[in-house]
Amino acid sequence: MQGKIVKGIAGFYYVHVVESGVYECKAKGIFRKDGVKPLVGDNVEIEVLDEDTKTGNIREILTRKNELIRPAVANIDQALVVFAVTKPKPHFNLLDRFLVMMEQKKIPVILCFNKSDIAKEDDISKMEEVYRSCGYPVFFTSAKEGWNIGEVKKILYGKTTVLAGPSGVGKSSLINLLQSEVTMETGSISRKIDRGKHTTRHSELLVLEEEEDITDYGSYIVDTPGFSSLYVNDFEKEQLKYYFPEFEPYEGTCRFSGCDHVHEPDCAVKQAVEEGKIHKIRYDDYVAMYRELQEKRRY
Numbered sequence: 001m002q003g004k005i006v007k008g009i010a011g012f013y014y015v016h017v018v019e020s021g022v023y024e025c026k027a028k029g030i031f032r033k034d035g036v037k038p039l040v041g042d043n044v045e046i047e048v049l050d051e052d053t054k055t056g057n058i059r060e061i062l063t064r065k066n067e068l069i070r071p072a073v074a075n076i077d078q079a080l081v082v083f084a085v086t087k088p089k090p091h092f093n094l095l096d097r098f099l100v101m102m103e104q105k106k107i108p109v110i111l112c113f114n115k116s117d118i119a120k121e122d123d124i125s126k127m128e129e130v131y132r133s134c135g136y137p138v139f140f141t142s143a144k145e146g147w148n149i150g151e152v153k154k155i156l157y158g159k160t161t162v163l164a165g166p167s168g169v170g171k172s173s174l175i176n177l178l179q180s181e182v183t184m185e186t187g188s189i190s191r192k193i194d195r196g197k198h199t200t201r202h203s204e205l206l207v208l209e210e211e212e213d214i215t216d217y218g219s220y221i222v223d224t225p226g227f228s229s230l231y232v233n234d235f236e237k238e239q240l241k242y243y244f245p246e247f248e249p250y251e252g253t254c255r256f257s258g259c260d261h262v263h264e265p266d267c268a269v270k271q272a273v274e275e276g277k278i279h280k281i282r283y284d285d286y287v288a289m290y291r292e293l294q295e296k297r298r299y
Helices: 029-033 092-105 121-132 149-156 171-178 186-192 237-243 245-250 268-274 280-298
Strands: 002-009 012-017 021-027 043-050 055-061 078-084 109-114 138-140 160-164 205-207 220-223
Touching: 002 205, 012 043, 012 055, 021 029, 021 043, 078 092, 078 149, 092 109, 092 237, 092 280, 109 121, 109 149, 109 171, 121 138, 149 171, 171 220, 237 245, 237 280, 245 268, 268 280
Parallel strands: 021 055, 078 109, 078 160, 109 138, 160 220
Antiparallel strands: 002 012, 002 043, 012 021, 043 055, 205 220
């Protein structure tokens, strides 16, 4: 029987099997011997020990297509990044750092700008102008008013989606609306876990209501703690340009081969910025990250 790990705590792994429910499983000793630790999001093969008590063992961890360190989760199909249009105003550099991280992992991103009910039209237009031009899908929502929640739900169906965003943007309210029709019996997990003894924050997949044509795949979301900073430091500065998708049409058209689009003259990317084809906010964040990576190399 195959399923997906939706939560792991105190040596137990809770595996959701579509149409069968959640099984409390232990990992076989061979994983510890091989130094392999199951992650939330892992697709696994289990053997059922007792169907009545929904208990079993994990026999095999299937091949991961990707994994994140923070949160510790595997097999992410996409990321839903939530920022507020206003109150607080979006921190563009933080947002762009997250986009770079997802580009590096080859994880598609959907941008969700919340609190659009209290935002000025000019603020909404600016966010749309900056990020739609990069090729990212952009949604403007209001958790308070329920605007566009149904549209966001549709893009979650049949996918494992990591939700991320800083504190204060209404992410919790949005998640509560997205969970309004959760089908997994989360209470059955809660009864097996003494929450009073385990106060550490753990990654957890939530199983969403399915549409009939995608029940074989499962729809999951994983919440992440609010992030306040992200450091781009696990690759070289020469790689950074490849994580800004709007630069791609200009690659190979600069005067110098291997142009990093910072110092070099006759740079097609800098020309595109001057002409308004690439947004200056994005380019400025690129340069800031490039300098950061440059300083890292010196030390």
